[in-house]
């Protein structure tokens with residue numbers, strides 16, 4: 725888990741130059757069939773029953789929480805550390821949305837039938853603490869679901885594979901706080917006593933570099949790495965030239981695998997400590 729002082733926008737949406745840009749990023753991604761499909765699957769993992777009470781941490785615009793409520797008839801509470809996001813969530817029909825830090829959830833123990841965090845643990849300062857908070861507020865026998873890309877799984881077809889590796893590693897190890905944690909989510913649940921753990925891996929394959937919000941900014945990562953002293957500026961130029969060449973010749977291919985993980989809390993209340 726890293727903290728190299730390279731703050732991704734999602735670590736602090738409200739202090740970005742234009743916080744609403746990050747709302748648009750989430751909207752663009754949510755419109756992608758890959759994202760829509762895995763998000764629905766993550767909700768299936770929760771085994772929601774009508775009348776249940778569920779919590780989404782790092783809910784962003786609240787769209788997923790609204791969808792769960794409409795589809796399953798459950799009550800959903802959404803929290804996010806960003807006021808901008810929570811304003812959106814309320815405007816989109818989620819009255820039970822509050823600004824809160826996932827490291828310190830403003831709820832008592834065992835209040836929810838289930839909870840989930842989707843593309844959130846990758847951004848937080850202490851993902852284990854956030855996970856422990858999710859487990860604390862879910863009742864015995866409830867479900868906790870997590871989803872994140874694991875950036876250690878990235879591949880990119882440009883001529884210089886060593887250079888591709890440098891830039892992709894920058895993304896995995898520096899540009900995100902916990903960019904390669906997702907394959908360890910199941911283990912974190914297992915050592916905390918959860919059972920019935922399921923992991924599904926879904927690979928996002930991008931052949932159109934303008935898709936998936938420009939592959940989450942991939943073309944610019946080399947410049948960011950150079951600006952931070954992680955890459956020679958000449959190599960950044962070479963990366964962009966090879967990226968553009970791959971697009972021009974129709975060979976552009978980027979892939980990254982997302983891990984969807986869920987587990988069931990033990991029937992007896994979990995003790996803290």
Ligand SMILES: C[S@@+](CC[C@H](N)C(=O)[O-])C[C@H]1O[C@@H](n2cnc3c(N)ncnc32)[C@H](O)[C@@H]1O
Nearest residue numbers: 734782783784804805806809825826842843844
């Ligand atoms: C990549 S977005 C994902 C949003 C939403 N879950 C989705 O799938 O569209 C990450 C979200 O986590 C929020 N976030 C980041 N750090 C947080 C923290 N410590 N506590 C709560 N939310 C946090 C951000 O504000 C942002 O809305």
